[in-house]
Amino acid sequence: xxxxxxxxxxxxxxxxxxxxxxxxxxxxxxxxxxxxxxxxxxxxxxxxxxxxxxxxxxxxxxxxxxxxxxxxxxxxxxxxxxxxxxxxxxxxxxxxxxxxxxxxxxxxxxxxxxxxxxxxxxxxxxxxxxxxxxxxxxxxxxxxxxxxxxxxxxxxxxxxxxxxxxxxxxxxxxxxxxxxxxxxxxxxxxxxxxxxxxxxxxxxxxxxxxxxxxxxxxxxxxxxxxxxxxxxxxxxxxxxxxxxxxxxxxxxxxxxxxxxxxxxxxxxxxxxxxxxxxxxxxxxxxxxxxxxxxxxxxxxxxxxxxxxxxxxxxxxx
Amino acid sequence: xxxxxxxxxxxxxxxxxxxxxxxxxxxxxxxxxxxxxxxxxxxxxxxxxxxxxxxxxxxxxxxxxxxxxxxxxxxxxxxxxxxxxxxxxxxxxxxxxxxxxxxxxxxxxxxxxxxxxxxxxxxxxxxxxxxxxxxxxxxxxxxxxxxxxxxxxxxxxxxxxxxxxxxxxxxxxxxxxxxxxxxxxxxxxxxxxxxxxxxxxxxxxxxxxxxxxxxxxxxxxxxxxxxxxxxxxxxxxxxxxxxxxxxxxxxxxxxxxxxxxxxxxxxxxxxxxxxxxxxxxxxxxxxxxxxxxxxxxxxxxxxxxxxxxxxxxx
Amino acid sequence: xxxxxxxxxxxxxxxxxxxxxxxxxxxxxxxxxxxxxxxxxxxxxxxxxxxxxxxxxxxxxxxxxxxxxxxxxxxxxxxxxxxxxxxxxxxxxxxxxxxxxxxxxxxxxxxxxxxxxxxxxxxxxxxxxxxxxxxxxxxxxxxxxxxxxxxxxxxxxxxxxxxxxxxxxxxxxxxxxxxxxxxxxxxxxxxxxxxxxxxxxxxxxxxxxxxxxxxxxxxxxxxxxxxxxxxxxxxxxxxxxxxxxxxxxxxxxxxxxxxxxxxxxxxxxxxxxxxxxxxxxxxxxx
Numbered sequence: 001x002x003x004x005x006x007x008x009x010x011x012x013x014x015x016x017x018x019x020x021x022x023x024x025x026x027x028x029x030x031x032x033x034x035x036x037x038x039x040x041x042x043x044x045x046x047x048x049x050x051x052x053x054x055x056x057x058x059x060x061x062x063x064x065x066x067x068x069x070x071x072x073x074x075x076x077x078x079x080x081x082x083x084x085x086x087x088x089x090x091x092x093x094x095x096x097x098x099x100x101x102x103x104x105x106x107x108x109x110x111x112x113x114x115x116x117x118x119x120x121x122x123x124x125x126x127x128x129x130x131x132x133x134x135x136x137x138x139x140x141x142x143x144x145x146x147x148x149x150x151x152x153x154x155x156x157x158x159x160x161x162x163x164x165x166x167x168x169x170x171x172x173x174x175x176x177x178x179x180x181x182x183x184x185x186x187x188x189x190x191x192x193x194x195x196x197x198x199x200x201x202x203x204x205x206x207x208x209x210x211x212x213x214x215x216x217x218x219x220x221x222x223x224x225x226x227x228x229x230x231x232x233x234x235x236x237x238x239x240x241x242x243x244x245x246x247x248x249x250x251x252x253x254x255x256x257x258x259x260x261x262x263x264x265x266x267x268x269x270x271x272x273x274x275x276x277x278x279x280x281x282x283x284x285x286x287x288x289x290x291x292x293x294x295x296x297x298x299x300x301x302x303x304x305x306x307x308x309x310x311x312x313x314x315x316x317x
Numbered sequence: 318x319x320x321x322x323x324x325x326x327x328x329x330x331x332x333x334x335x336x337x338x339x340x341x342x343x344x345x346x347x348x349x350x351x352x353x354x355x356x357x358x359x360x361x362x363x364x365x366x367x368x369x370x371x372x373x374x375x376x377x378x379x380x381x382x383x384x385x386x387x388x389x390x391x392x393x394x395x396x397x398x399x400x401x402x403x404x405x406x407x408x409x410x411x412x413x414x415x416x417x418x419x420x421x422x423x424x425x426x427x428x429x430x431x432x433x434x435x436x437x438x439x440x441x442x443x444x445x446x447x448x449x450x451x452x453x454x455x456x457x458x459x460x461x462x463x464x465x466x467x468x469x470x471x472x473x474x475x476x477x478x479x480x481x482x483x484x485x486x487x488x489x490x491x492x493x494x495x496x497x498x499x500x501x502x503x504x505x506x507x508x509x510x511x512x513x514x515x516x517x518x519x520x521x522x523x524x525x526x527x528x529x530x531x532x533x534x535x536x537x538x539x540x541x542x543x544x545x546x547x548x549x550x551x552x553x554x555x556x557x558x559x560x561x562x563x564x565x566x567x568x569x570x571x572x573x574x575x576x577x578x579x580x581x582x583x584x585x586x587x588x589x590x591x592x593x594x595x596x597x598x599x600x601x602x603x604x605x606x607x608x609x610x611x612x613x614x615x616x617x618x619x620x621x622x623x624x625x626x627x628x629x630x631x
Numbered sequence: 632x633x634x635x636x637x638x639x640x641x642x643x644x645x646x647x648x649x650x651x652x653x654x655x656x657x658x659x660x661x662x663x664x665x666x667x668x669x670x671x672x673x674x675x676x677x678x679x680x681x682x683x684x685x686x687x688x689x690x691x692x693x694x695x696x697x698x699x700x701x702x703x704x705x706x707x708x709x710x711x712x713x714x715x716x717x718x719x720x721x722x723x724x725x726x727x728x729x730x731x732x733x734x735x736x737x738x739x740x741x742x743x744x745x746x747x748x749x750x751x752x753x754x755x756x757x758x759x760x761x762x763x764x765x766x767x768x769x770x771x772x773x774x775x776x777x778x779x780x781x782x783x784x785x786x787x788x789x790x791x792x793x794x795x796x797x798x799x800x801x802x803x804x805x806x807x808x809x810x811x812x813x814x815x816x817x818x819x820x821x822x823x824x825x826x827x828x829x830x831x832x833x834x835x836x837x838x839x840x841x842x843x844x845x846x847x848x849x850x851x852x853x854x855x856x857x858x859x860x861x862x863x864x865x866x867x868x869x870x871x872x873x874x875x876x877x878x879x880x881x882x883x884x885x886x887x888x889x890x891x892x893x894x895x896x897x898x899x900x901x902x903x904x905x906x907x908x909x910x911x912x913x914x915x916x917x
Contacts, residue, residue, distance in 0.1 A: 045483040046455035058752045060912040080649055080754040088752035091454075094745045099663075110655045111753045113646035122642065129639050141744075146356050155749060160641035171480070174355040174509050175620055193639055201483045204512060243592065278606050282599050291592045295609045306484055 010072030011036040012163060012195045013057075017066030020049075020056050027052045029219045030066060037226070039189045041210035042199035043306060048216040050199045051091070054165055058088060071162060084113060087156035087194070091167035095148055097141030101127055104140055105155050112159035119158070126154040131180060145172040153181070157194075164194040170205055185209050207302040215309045223309035230305060237298055238270045239263075240281070243291035252284045320382035322346050323367060323472065323503055328376030330362050337362035339527040340376070345505065349498040351518035352507040353616060355624060359527040360507055361400075364474050367505065368397045380472055381503075393421065396470035398461050400477040404449045410436060410460050411445040414467050421468040435467045440489065454481035462490065472503045479508065491517055511617040521616055525624045539614045545622050546570050547588045549595070552580035552608040559583075562598045566591070582612060649754050656755075656763025660737050661770065670732060674771070677729060680721040681779030687714070688783055692790040715784075715802050719874055722780060723813050723867075726772045727842060733771060734821030735834040737764050742829045742910075751912040761822065761906055768818040777810035805877035813870050816895050823902035826909040842866055859884035862894075869894040 013035045020028040028049045044050050055061050057070060059079040068075040070082045096104055102123050109119035109126075127136040130150040135143065140151055149172055156164060166185065170178045186209055188194045200206050206213065207227070215223040242249065245266040253260050259271040270281075278297065285292050323345040330337035338359040354360045365371040366378060369385040369392060383390045404413060414432035415425075423431065436445045439459040444452065449460060458481045465473060475494075479487045494517060498504045505522075508514050514521060515535065523531040531538045551559055560572035560581045568587035575582050585591040599606055612618065647655075665671050690696060741747055750760055784803045788796035796803070821838055828834040845864045852861030862868050862884050872882045872891040882888065 043484075045485055046453050046481075048483075055913060058748075058912075059756070060748070060751065080756070083752060084646070084649070084754045086752065088749070090745075090748050090752075092745055094749050096740050096746045097744050098740060107655070107659050108749060108753070110647070110659075111652060111750060111755055113649070113652070113754065114642065115645065115647055118642065118644055125639075144356055152749075157639060160639070162641075172509075175353075175511050175617070176355065176625075178509060188639060191638060193641055201481070201487070202510065203484055204510075279600065279603070282596050282606075286593075286596050286600060289593075292596060292609070293592055294611060295606065297607045303484070310485060 010069070012071065013040065013197070014069040015066075016068060018053075018056070018063055018068050019065040020052055020061050021064040022052070022061065026064070027219050028056070031216075031221055032066075033214060033221060033224045035212050035214070035224075037195075037210070037212035038192070039185075039196035039198060039210040039212070041206035041213040041227075041302075042197060042216070043201075043203070043206060043213060044216035044222070045310065047218075049219045050216055051167065053216070054088075054167060054197075054199060057082075057165070058086065059083060085162040087159065087161035087164045089152045089156040089164070089166045089169055091171060091199075093148065095140045095143075095151060098139055100138060101132060101136045101140055101143075101151055101154070104151065105158050108155040109158040112161075114159055122158050122160075123154075126158045127151075129157070130154045130184065146174060146177045149173055149181075150177075153184070157188075161194055163197060164188065165197045165199075167199045168201070169198070170200070170202065182208060203302045203306060213302065213305070215306060217310060217312070222312050223305065225305065227302065227305075238272060238278070238281070239294070239296045239298060240268045240270065240292060241294035242266045242268070243293050246288065246290045248288050249285065249290045252288060253281070256280060256284070323381065324377075324379045325366070326377045326379075328366060328373040328378055330366060330371060331374050336527045337371075338366070338524075341524075341527075341529050343522060343529055343532050345503055345522075346520075347498070347501050347503050348520065349494060349504045349506065349518040351514035351521040351616065352505055352524070353509075353511065353514055353521055353620060354524035358524045360524050361476065362527075363524060364397070364476055364505070364507060367472070367474050368392075368395050370397070393468065394470055395472045395474060396465035396468065398465035398473075398475040398478050400480065402457055402461075404457075404460075407448065407450075409446055409448050410441055410452070410456075410463075413449060413460060414445075414463055417464045418467055431467065435463045438466075438493065439463045440486075455483060455486055458482055459486070459490075462493075466497070470502075473497060473505065475504070475506045477508055478506060479510070479513065487513070511620060512615065514616045521619075523620065523623060530623045531619065535616055535619065536614050539619055542619065542622050545613070546584040546586045547591070547614075548612040548618070549583045549585070549591070550575075550580060550608065550610055550612040551583065551595070551606060553599075553604040553606045555602065555604045556581035558602045559598060559604055562602060563595070566594055580608070652753075652755050653759035653763035653766070656750075656760060657766040657770070660764060660767045663740075664733050664736065664767065664771070673732070674729065674775075677725040677775045678779065680718060680725065681775065681783065684714075684718045684779070684783040685786060688787045688790065715780075715805070716871075716874070716878070716880075718780065718783065719806065719809060720871065722776045722810070723870065726776050726810075726813065727817055729771055729775070730768055730817045730821040731835050731838045733768060734764075734818075734838075735825040735831040737767060738822060738825035739829050739831045739834065742826065747910065748912045757906075757910055761910065764822055765818050768821070769814060772814045772818070773810075776814060777807050780806035780810060801878050805874045808877055809870065809874040812873060812895060816866070816870070816898055819899050819902035819906075823905040823909075827905050853884075859886050862886060863890060864894070866894065866898060 011034045015031040015033050018028060018031040019026065031053070042050050042053065052061065056063060057068060057075065059075070063076065071085060073082050075082060105123035105126055106119045109123055110116060114122060124136065127133060130153050132147060132150050132154065135147060140148065143151065149169070153169065156166075169185065170181050173181055182205060185196060185198070189196050189209065196209065198206060198209055211228050212226050213224065214221065243266075250260050250262065250268065253270060256276050257273045258276060261269045263269055278295070281295070282292070325341055325343050328341050329339050336359070341363065352360055352363070362371065366373060367380065369380070369388055372385055378385055380391060381394055383394060385391055408416075411432055414435055415428045418428035418431055419425070433445070436442050439462055441456060441459050441463065444456055449457065452460065458478065462475070462478055465475065479490055482490060491513070494504050494506060506514070506517060520534050521532065521538065522529060553559060556574050556578055560574065560583070563569045563572050563583050566585070568590060569583055569585050571584035573582040595609070741750070751757065781803060784806060820841065824837050824841070825834045828837050846867055849861035849863075849865035849868070853859055868883055869891040872884070872888060873895070875882050876888045
């Protein structure tokens with residue numbers, strides 16, 4: 001390849017004042033950020049520009065201003081080499097109905113550069129890996145929604161891309177299939193096979209997979225943070241469920257200096273001053289003979305980060 | 318036939334040889350009921366039966382006292398939001414709702430004002446005049462919900478209603494469902510996102526292989542699965558110490574160190590004795606506890622126990 | 632003894648050259664086309680005009696054989712322009728049918744379930760995709776058109792000997808230029824219509840309409856206006872005019888030859904514009 005080879009430690013994704021316009025509307029407006037994590041989450045309300053961003057990185061839309069780099073390669077100049085290293089799993093239905101799953105994944109593999117023999121081998125492997133082993137000789141048109149979703153993942157994986165772009169991957173999957181999909185994605189992330197870029201509305205999915213998050217709102221960046229760092233940094237409050245409601249316990253905690261709020265009978269939310277530890281809570285409970293059924297030291301979850309970003313000062317409401 | 322519940326009695330539905338549901342008996346009281354099950358388990362069939370879109374091959378259904386062979390009454394009572402995306406060509410959000418309301422017998426003026434009201438409720442006010450074909454996925458979901466609730470039905474059957482909505486949209490819709498349920502309606506919501514089902518519903522119905530495998534309030538359902546001892550997760554700095562002391566208790570049957578030794582998963586046959594004794598263990602060992610929570614009193618765990626990871630066909 | 636973990640690995644082997652990726656599209660589409668036995672049989676039938684042409688050429692030079700079947704050399708003597716003109720049309724029409732059958736299958740399968748984004752998310756752009764699909768038609772149509780025709784021409788030249796080919800070079804040129812032009816026009820047209828009308832039978836119907844119904848319409852217009860203005864939309868007449876022009880024969884109507892070229896060129900331009908509008912990685916809703 002003549003195009004500049006990427007530095008091995010280049011960030012996965014760099015946005016440099018990227019702006020994208022469709023017709024006369026500005027969809028993305030001066031996005032600047034850099035991500036090097038193993039898995040990046042892409043969040044935002046409907047219409048914020050998540051899908052547009054993914055499509056721009058894939059070269060479907062040209063940037064109106066600014067640029068982006070994927071693994072150090074410039075988007076405007078090296079579109080094809082970038083796409084050679086990407087596996088894309090779109091949100092909408094995308095398949096060829098009247099061919100078998102193996103034939104379909106093979107075709108996609110060869111289009112991504114695999115030689116014929118390798119494409120066939122890896123197509124079978126990919127279909128087994130996503131759990132479609134038994135169905136791989138059937139026509140894709142006969143698959144259920146969940147299976148079609150898995151075929152989309154298989155075609156994204158077959159060439160072993162460096163970056164896997166997943167747009168709502170758990171859409172339409174029932175609970176065991178969702179679990180399996182998320183496990184597969186975490187497996188790929190942990191083994192270092194691929195970096196992940198996950199766009200989803202399900203904060204739970206993003207939280208369980210990603211270490212960095214980019215939150216878009218109305219085409220601009222509302223927040224971009226490292227989830228691990230956020231988790232370490234914030235400890236805000238404790239939630240306690242008691243076996244039975246107890247005013248005595250609440251008073252005892254107040255005496256210790258905690259702010260106590262009762263969410264429901266028997267469910268308390270506490271903010272502890274620095275001097276008080278969780279041990280003191282247990283001690284107080286043991287003394288009063290009160291049973292603690294659940295205790296949770298809460299940190300900012302992704303939901304809190306997301307809601308704060310939405311209320312932020314970008315473009316108003 | 319009670320007029321306060323939806324009553325399904327020994328209902329089976331077969332499409333030729335293909336199974337829809339098999340001898341299902343369940344009573345749905347007012348409030349929010351979650352409907353959970355793998356793909357192909359009969360959930361859709363069950364919902365279509367509730368809406369009167371299908372007649373049972375056998376058995377009886379009565380929705381608030383109305384059987385499905387009185388469709389004029391039944392369709393007035395029931396609002397259905399399908400999981401599929403299909404709208405009349407060229408319709409705008411507003412005209413779609415107006416026509417639906419006209420079908421329910423409202424005159425033009427009332428239909429128009431009610432349609433606008435509903436558009437406000439689902440946050441589609443400005444988009445009402447635009448064609449549905451140009452809507453984003455989330456907006457399409459909202460307009461589907463709008464047409465399900467526009468005629469003020471007493472029973473709402475919603476199939477994956479939060480699909481495609483962003484987190485704020487989900488929260489808004491969940492609030493809307495809760496409000497509708499609080500007003501005394503029967504709201505049945507089917508979803509694959511189990512922790513949301515936990516959050517939203519008071520009761521849950523679990524379907525697998527065409528039969529109901531569990532129904533009721535989640536904690537009660539969990540309590541009935543006696544074959545599985547209660548699971549409690551303790552995240553702390555010295556899980557091994559907790560595990561060692563826990564094993565001294567006769568009713569603890571399992572202690573598993575999890576997640577790179579950040580915590581321990583304990584299983585006990587006696588929930589009542591367990592919690593105070595755990596408190597003592599924590600105080601005695603001096604561990605710093607971050608989280609202590611029952612790990613399986615939620616829909617997800619019950620789903621795993623009853624339906625399992627291999628549930629569902631292809 | 633070893634336990635082999637089944638994990639997902641990156642691919643470390645060699646990759647096929649990026650510039651040649653479009654040929655993957657071609658290869659798969661060709662395999663797809665010939666997977667239908669009916670089509671394969673039809674395709675073989677399309678070789679028949681060439682074979683008959685070869686046979687007739689041979690027949691006209693083989694006096695003994697002619698005697699055996701009771702014909703004279705004079706009867707076969709006129710084996711020149713008229714023969715080649717007829718042969719051209721007998722090759723061009725089946726070629727059109729092949730395009731009508733194959734093109735919708737090429738495109739409709741990809742567009743029906745939105746597979747185009749999957750193609751375009753790879754090191755392939757729209758141009759590669761279209762080139763790959765057009766190549767299928769080029770590969771299918773060439774043997775039954777200009778290759779067959781040139782074969783007949785070469786055989787005739789050889790059997791006539793001497794300088795026959797020098798005086799009749801126009802025949803060879805007409806075959807080459809005429810058929811290649813025809814292939815370009817109907818390939819672009821059929822692929823464009825298939826991209827626009829995604830329903831296969833409807834696409835085929837539309838293509839028939841454009842060639843045959845428009846032809847009837849053109850003749851009606853000609854009759855009414857007592858001119859040849861209708862021929863501007865008569866694609867068949869346009870290509871035959873081009874062939875006649877290269878043959879050095881008078882044209883079928885009284886429009887200048889540039890009009891026929893214009894018709895063909897406009898068809899190509901419109902097709903390219905349609906392809907540009909309809910082959911997209913995403914839906915554009917105004």
